[in-house]
Amino acid sequence: MRLTGVGRRYGRRRPWVLRGIGVELPPGALVRVEGGNGGGKSTLLRLIAGIDTPTEGRITGRPPRTAYVPERFPAVLPLTAAAYLTHLGRVHGLTGAEAARRAADGLERFGAARFARTPMADLSKGTSQKVAVAQALLADPGLLVLDEAWTGLDASARAELDRAVTERTAAGATVVFVDHDPARLSGLPHAHYRLRGATLEAAAEPPAPRSAAPLRTTPAAVPAGVPVVPADGPGVPLAAAVVPAGAAAVRIHAVGPPGSVPPVGALAAPGGGIWLTVGAGLSDSVLRGLLTARPSWHIRSVEELP
Numbered sequence: 001m002r003l004t005g006v007g008r009r010y011g012r013r014r015p016w017v018l019r020g021i022g023v024e025l026p027p028g029a030l031v032r033v034e035g036g037n038g039g040g041k042s043t044l045l046r047l048i049a050g051i052d053t054p055t056e057g058r059i060t061g062r063p064p065r066t067a068y069v070p071e072r073f074p075a076v077l078p079l080t081a082a083a084y085l086t087h088l089g090r091v092h093g094l095t096g097a098e099a100a101r102r103a104a105d106g107l108e109r110f111g112a113a114r115f116a117r118t119p120m121a122d123l124s125k126g127t128s129q130k131v132a133v134a135q136a137l138l139a140d141p142g143l144l145v146l147d148e149a150w151t152g153l154d155a156s157a158r159a160e161l162d163r164a165v166t167e168r169t170a171a172g173a174t175v176v177f178v179d180h181d182p183a184r185l186s187g188l189p190h191a192h193y194r195l196r197g198a199t200l201e202a203a204a205e206p207p208a209p210r211s212a213a214p215l216r217t218t219p220a221a222v223p224a225g226v227p228v229v230p231a232d233g234p235g236v237p238l239a240a241a242v243v244p245a246g247a248a249a250v251r252i253h254a255v256g257p258p259g260s261v262p263p264v265g266a267l268a269a270p271g272g273g274i275w276l277t278v279g280a281g282l283s284d285s286v287l288r289g290l291l292t293a294r295p296s297w298h299i300r301s302v303e304e305l306p
C-alpha cells in the first residue's frame with residue numbers, strides 16, 4: 001500500500017493538517033506514527049484505514065480487508081456485544097455460524113465473554129474497547145489500523161492485543177499504530193515515523209532502547225520476512241526489509257535524492273540520510289535497489305552488525 005502526495009485539510013480556508021505525505025506500507029510491516037497533540041496522527045490513520053479521503057494525493061494498494069480501532073468506540077448500538085460482532089462478521093463475508101464462532105472467540109480472547117449478551121450501550125468503556133478490538137480482528141484483516149487502541153484495556157487485554165499484532169504481521173498484514181506509550185510494541189521490529197509540521201518523516205530516535213535496531217528482532221516477533229522489492233516509482237528504491245531471527249545483518253547508511261521517500265523500516269541517521277538494517281543475504285539486492293533507483297541514492301557506508 002502506498003500514500004503519494006497525500007494532503008488533508010478540513011475546509012478550503014483551513015490550514016493543511018497533512019501535506020505531501022509519501023510513504024510505502026508493505027505487507028507484514030509494523031509502522032508506528034508519532035507526533036505532537038493535534039499534529040494529525042488520527043487524521044493520517046483515518047486516511048490509511050480508508051474511513052476518510054485525502055484532500056489531495058492518492059492512496060493505492062490498500063488491502064481489501066481493513067480494520068480500524070479508534071481510541072473511543074461508539075457503543076450506542078441496539079445490539080448485544082455478541083450480536084454486534086456476529087453481524088459484522090457477516091458483513092465481512094463470513095457465514096452466520098462462522099461469524100458467531102469468531103464473535104465468541106474474540107470476546108473470550110479479550111476477557112469479555114461474560115458480556116456477550118450485554119447490550120453495547122450498557123458496556124463500560126473498557127469492555128466496549130475490547131469489543132472494538134475483537135471486531136477489528138474478526139476477519140483476519142490485511143491492514144490493521146490502531147489509534148490508541150490499548151487505551152482503556154486491562155493489562156491482560158493489552159498483552160493479548162500485542163500478541164494479535166504479532167500474529168497479524170506474521171501473517172503478512174500491515175499494522176499501523178499510534179500510542180502514547182513509547183514502549184508499546186517496541187520489542188517488535190517496526191518502522192517509526194513522526195509527524196512534524198504536516199509532513200511525515202522517519203523518526204530520528206527509536207521510541208525505546210529495546211528498539212535501537214528496530215529491524216532486528218526476537219524469534220517470537222519475526223514475520224516470515226518482508227520481501228525487498230525494487231522501486232516502481234521514482235525515489236522509492238525499496239519497500240522494506242526485515243532481518244530474520246538469528247541472521248547476520250548489515251546496516252546501510254544511504255542518502256537519498258532531494259524529496260525522496262525513505263523506505264519503510266529506515267531510521268534517520270545522525271548527521272543525515274537513513275540507516276537501513278537488512279539481513280546479510282539481502283544486502284546486495286538492497287544496495288542494487290538503492291543504486292539503480294532514478295535518481296539514485298548515495299551509499300555512505302555498509303557495516304556488518306555483530
Ligand SMILES: Nc1ncnc2c1ncn2[C@@H]1O[C@H](COP(=O)(O)OP(=O)(O)OP(=O)(O)O)[C@@H](O)[C@H]1O
Pocket residue numbers: 010017035036037038039040041042043044
Ligand atoms: N473532523 C474534523 N473537522 C475539523 N477539524 C478536524 C477534524 N478532525 C481533526 N481536525 C483538526 O485537525 C488537526 C489534527 O487533528 P488529529 O486529531 O488528526 O490530531 P492528533 O495528532 O491525532 O491529535 P491528538 O494527539 O490530540 O489525538 C487538529 O487541529 C484538529 O482540530
